[in-house]
Amino acid sequence: MKILFIFPKWKKFLESRPELIDSLSGYHIGDFNMPSIGITTVAALTPPEHEVELIDDHLDTINYQTDADLIAITAFTPQATRAYAIADKFRAAGKKVVMGGSHPSLMCEEASDHADTVIVGEAEQTWPVFLKDLKNKSGKKRYSQDQDELPRMLLNQVHPRRDLFEKKGYISMDVIQTARGCPFNCQCCIIPACYGRHMRFRPLREVIDEISSLNCEIFYFADDHLLFGKATYAKKLFQQLIDKGIQKSFYISGSLAMMANDEELLALAQKAGCKQLYTVYGFCQLSKDGLGKKGDNEIYTATKRIINSGIEVFASFGIGFDFHDPGIFDRTLEYADKADIKVAEFFLATPYPETPFMKQLLAEERLIDKTWENYNGSHVVFKPKQMSEDALLSGYISCWKEFYKKYSREKFNREIGLKYYATTAEDYQLEREKIRKERVR
Secondary structure (H helix, E strand, O other): OEEEEEEOOOOOHHHHOHHHHHHHOOOOOOOOOOOOHHHHHHHHOOOOOOEEEEEEOOOOOOOOOOOOOEEEEEOOHHHHHHHHHHHHHHHHOOOEEEEEOHHHHHOHHHHHOOOOEEEEOOOOOHHHHHHHHHHOOOOOOEEEOOHHHOOOOOOOOOOOOHHHHOOOOOOOOEEEOOEEOOOOOOOOOOHHHHHOOOOEEOOHHHHHHHHHHOOOOEEEEOOOOOOOOOOHHHHHHHHHHHHOOOOOEEEEEOOHHHHHHOHHHHHHHHHHOEEEEEEEEOOOHHHHHHOOOOOOHHHHHHHHHHHHOOOEEEEEEEEOOOOOOOOHHHHHHHHHHHOOOOEEEEEEOOOOOOOHHHHHHHHOOOEOOOOHHHOOOOOOOEOOOOOOHHHHHHHHHHHHHHHHHOOOHHHHHHHHOOOOOOOOHHHHHHHHHHHHHHHHO
């Protein structure tokens, strides 16, 4: 059987907000492509008797007359609108379609209207069963694994089929997963609903083996919770990278407070090769207090402690939560300047399916937009509590413009080391189209 895996296109924020192109063209922020670890993991779970092909809708042209027997489509929420359109078109052509990923898992009934089968949650146990059933012409509408039956550790995880991404024009960075699940239930986070409230780690030996096998010299730990708890796992992982002499650079996501307040963790991360911490402001109490009306020096101290250790802070500022008043825009920019943050992004608070925020907004009848492609952090999809929709959107756009106004492109790329390739909005669009055509060929 031939299986065509499709990673649907979703709008990056520069596509959603063309008014920012003049301010941000050439910074390579908000428009780059990274490989998906989820769809290539499912491809790796596919027995070798099947032929597999991967299409990234951002870079490739979809052939709806393909000779593939099965179309497998993944989607997280901003991709869902496009994913459903692709699925409908293939089904109209007589193709069998299976969908999976976080959005179909959380919105299974909705996804079932566009697919013959929906894989709910993790695929390690269900995907091979589905393929056997399909071969025996007994496939079901839904396959899922009870979260209570998930293994307590992620043992013997397959390595993603990274070869499927070769020559597709992604940034030169691989992605590594170390754990799934999360005990917290943050306002906008889908992880507990998708992967359970219990953190399940991979054995360190398996993680180190996968890192050692990477051809790329830079990788990214995709887990937001690597630094949660006592960070014992992270410390052991960093120590093994040091002991084994694995000289690769890496970026991590996680808690600002934990990284800054654990001197041992901070030192080990830096020595092991950590170059950047991606951290979200607006979820934890530290960042809520620090960007509140009175401010809090503790958040500034924590940020500077990390930066002074040699690890850059990539700050992701959430804007528009119910605890944000109209002064949040100025306070955020003042803090970023004071803390000397050189790389930042801003996102509009977004209520993803099955999150506490979505349930709250539905109960309060404040949701104003359910077009899933607009759930990319660049659209106001609900009625804010302390300001108008127009004021929130205007403040969000001003944050982007004001933050990057302090840089020339040359200075930004000299200090941060990111590639730039345009100087005007027109040049930017022409260069993007040129790169796209080269990647498609």
